[in-house]
Amino acid sequence: MSLESYMNQIGQQARDASRILAKASTKQKNTALFAMADALENARPRLIEENAKDMENGRIKGLDSALLDRLLLDDKRIDGMIEGLKQVASLPDPIGEISNMVCLPSGIQRGQMRVPLGVIGIIYESRPNVTIDAASLCLKSGNATILRGGSEAFYSNQAISTAVREGLAASGLPENAVQVLNTTDRGAVGLLISMPEFVDVIVPRGGKGLIERISKDARVPVIKHLDGNCHVYVDDEADLNKAFSIALNAKTRRYGVCNAMESLLVHHAVAVDFLPKLVTAFVDKGVELVGCESSQAISSSIGIATEEDWYTEYLAPKLSVKIVDDMDQAIAHINQYGSHHTDAIVSQNYSKTRAFMTEVDSSSVMVNASTSFADGFEYGFGAEIGISTDKIHARGPVGLLGLTSQKYIVLGDGHTRDN
């Protein structure tokens, strides 16, 4: 079969399965999630065996140790996948909820019903556990999924797929509710993102390069996450103890995460008081600092920041520091150089915090809290498919709701329209 025929078949099967999933009850979907967990449990030896093939190929190809680590499936990670399935089963089912029902002058009632998007294509890189993460969230929200993992995890993903489909079959839902592509042909990605008749939305998970490529070529809407160039602004009316904790936490909790602070903005009136102690704390943790001239005048530990630095998401123990004249300058800087991901103000001034919340054009705006909280679990969603930096559809951390849509329903009793 040609690649195109194969993808069309996958697409049609997904569309057909999505019709059944859309009307599946919460109980059916949860039964399937538990059955998938049981099937993974039973497949442990096979999963580890197949993963060993990927690990061996990875070592031959010379993948670095970080990549190899992400690729590894061991008992603990299999435990994690099984636990994840059970957690998703425990989440409330968003499908079918009817809201905003109003009576209108014509006599009709109209409201909105929450429904699945239909078919979701997931494109991801090395970590095989994404297969389970993504498939379970899509299933719970009534969507069929087509998954395309990285070629380096091919055998692992195929083994997971087999287990998932065993679980689905046992539960009575269609096996094609979750389909993992069984080809490493790169053309498959190009086809997957160009089938609006079969695929309703694409969620890419991986590095910025992957996401930019997919967004550029996709003929299907993409829920995407690009940069996380996050800022903390310390106002002249900040509680400086809170500011210290928040800035330190936002930068050093973890370096490689999208909600880490990459740029610190400090009001000039508190900079001399505030910065030196914080700089020492950063230097102790091994964080490299670059900054504007004013910041360098305050601390010799701060190197020179270039224009490029203000745009940069380091994802590393490195931070840019800028002294600003006032909050307005901070907001302008964030809106210009930031990535509209997550930005925080530390201030005790009510009016300023209110203005900052309104004027900063980011998916999450924090007041007196660390940027680290921008996360689906911390926001109480129970799970997260990713964080969207788009403004359309889902913005910010995306949980089950982001995988749904709302259609209008109208209730009449023989009503017709006059004019």
Next chain:
Amino acid sequence: MSLESYMNQIGQQARDASRILAKASTKQKNTALFAMADALENARPRLIEENAKDMENGRIKGLDSALLDRLLLDDKRIDGMIEGLKQVASLPDPIGEISNMVCLPSGIQRGQMRVPLGVIGIIYESRPNVTIDAASLCLKSGNATILRGGSEAFYSNQAISTAVREGLAASGLPENAVQVLNTTDRGAVGLLISMPEFVDVIVPRGGKGLIERISKDARVPVIKHLDGNCHVYVDDEADLNKAFSIALNAKTRRYGVCNAMESLLVHHAVAVDFLPKLVTAFVDKGVELVGCESSQAISSSIGIATEEDWYTEYLAPKLSVKIVDDMDQAIAHINQYGSHHTDAIVSQNYSKTRAFMTEVDSSSVMVNASTSFADGFEYGFGAEIGISTDKIHARGPVGLLGLTSQKYIVLGDGHTRDN
């Protein structure tokens, strides 16, 4: 200046204006809308003069009378634009609304704040009043707008633009809140839909050809409206009097609208009772009928429908008719051949109406009501920028809310994240 420089300048100006609009108060925005209405009032002679140039050029180019009619600006249409501005001013302002605020275990509170999308690009065809419609809805929802009208309405749109900008200037909001492109170069559209740094969403308004072209080439999200291939399904448990009124209204209220019924599905058990009287009514109104073999056996006024007919949005006094075995077949037909726009069931059976609402994958699903109600005004939005056939972001009639986004806000008091 090159076209590219011109478009970049327009884009940057829109982005700058959007920052000011995002924090504009409801009062400021309403003042601007009224000032725009005053400016249009004062510009009547100029509007009619400039429109006469477009009409003359149109006649020379041989535009047909329907197009020329759409192009015409007379006092009544100017009244309509002025009235429209005042109506939009009277609508509630969606911006700044905070919802879903919850306290989380970490101690933070998180909620969502409704915010503008930013910059909206509108691409439209002949009717110059769309300039005012679109600009006013975008302004009320805090968005800057870049408008690109049809070249046949160039002089009219420039004159409207001048009035709009006079109104904006008088109100103190930036003139660049609304920019009408002053070029007829087709390359401008290509650039407008490829500037994600300046434009957040594109709303094309016009024929299917325009919308398909734009959707295909856009590098920016598109809120689009494609086909309206709408169905009415008459169940065997329908109140046949209601079914008669609804079917007649859905088809014949207006023929050229997207929410008109294009295909009638009738349960076989009531077809012999129900169809003949309805067919007579349709024939009396001059509606051409094509149908399946079973329907032709019932009425000799029904011609042969081809496979293509089931996919067709006639936008004309023509209807396809199909006899179905049961509701499930009707739903399958609608989901396969329909355009996911608006579909209705007529039935007194509670369980069937409930299943139909869940299973029909359309932006509006009607129960015992005419498809004609699928409309922003009928849904109580007070205005409509269009009807979306997308599932992502806005689905169905799009009012002010469809031109907004929600960002997360987090309130802490020095909170940091532990793990």
